[in-house]
Amino acid sequence: MIRTLFVIFLGLSALHAGYFSKHNDMCDGNEYYQCENNYNAVRNLQIALNSDKKLGAKLKVDGKWGDHTKEALISFQEKYGLAKADGWVGKQTKQKLDSVYKKVTFPKDIKVAQHYKGKRCYSCYSDFRKHVNLKKSYEVFEDKRLLKRANGRNTKLKVDVSEQRVRLYVDGKVALCSPCTTGAKNKFEPNTKIYRDKRTPKGTFKITEKIADKRSTIFGEYYRGKKMVYKGDKRKFSGSKKGLRYQGASLKNWMRLTSSGIGLHASKYIKRYPGTNGCIRLPYKVSQTIFKSVRPGTQVSIVN
Missing domain, CATH: 1.10.101 (Muramoyl-pentapeptide Carboxypeptidase; domain 1)
Structure with a gap:
């Protein structure tokens, strides 16, 4: 029974x-x-x-x-x-x-052989541009021979806001082209219920700081014991901080551009439209490649 x-x-x-x-x-x-x-x-x-x-x-x-x-x-x-x-x-x-969708009727599951396509190889960057929709695709272009020559002194970065793409140049040639996510025009703050302009500033900058495992001093979470009581911009937290523990958001492979906290860093949340608080999110492996290819002083252009 x-x-x-x-x-x-x-x-x-x-x-x-x-x-x-x-x-x-x-x-x-x-x-x-x-x-x-x-x-x-x-x-x-x-x-x-x-x-x-x-x-x-x-x-x-x-x-x-x-x-x-x-x-x-x-x-x-x-x-x-x-x-x-x-x-x-x-x-x-x-x-x-x-x-x-609990009332939607689905057909019965069928057995299907799964076929996973490998990464397509492109002969050069012009070939990549010809075959890939840069504004929508998540595909990444890499020229491994060029990347091996990167030493920080011969590299520069360009972030194109209109395409949501970052390009790493080595000796003036595109060695890497990857999707990225820049700051949102209207970013909703769940805590304040306000939309704010968080667009990534345009212009020419230089990398001023490199930290492989950085924690944000602005965005993160407040905990009371193991319970999270707040998530977001800690400057907008209006409650009492007594007895609370702050944990900054993880910013792996951090590369600072401005004194106000704008930089490039790794994230698994890469979108094909602007959606950050101003920073430039990069796919994790891309952030690793860029991080080891640049140095403090490397030029970064942010264009539209």
Whole structure:
């Protein structure tokens, strides 16, 4: 009897979990995020998002993860106020998908052989520009021969706000071209409920500081014991700080540009539109490459 009830309980738990919660995360399948996206889960995600007329997704239901699916998912995350609108189908997003689309009927899962394409090789940067939509793609161009010659004295960086791309030049030639995320025109502050202009300043700067494992002195979290009581700009925290512990946000491979706290650093939240508080986010591996290729004094141009 007890065993029977236990089996029933497990069955009800699985049913309650919903479709998406029973699958692994879905995300970018590139050299930075190794996600083995399930064909059935992606297909049903596309069906679910298409069913939401207010999103206007109009996705091709092919079970393939791509930029259009990711952009539609970001719209979903923003619409339902999820903490991270980053196009990553993690635990919280899967739970919300199951809640919102619980009445959507999905076709039965089928067995599909998964084929993952390797990184395409481009003969040169001009070839990369010709075949890649720089404003939308997450692809990264690297000229490994040029990168080996980088010594800090022969490098410079250019950040293009209109393309949301960073380029590393070695001896005047593009050695690396990667997506990045710059400051938002209107950044919503959850704590103050105010939209503020956080655009990354344009102009020519120099790297003034390099720290491999930096913690922010401005943005972070306040804890009382193990419980987080505040997250965001600590200068806008109005409560009592007595008994609280501050933990600054991680800024791996930090490269400072201004005295006001603007710089380049690693982040897994790379979007194809401006979305930061002013800093320039880089994919982690890209930040490693740039960090070891530049030095204090390296020129950084921020253009539009």
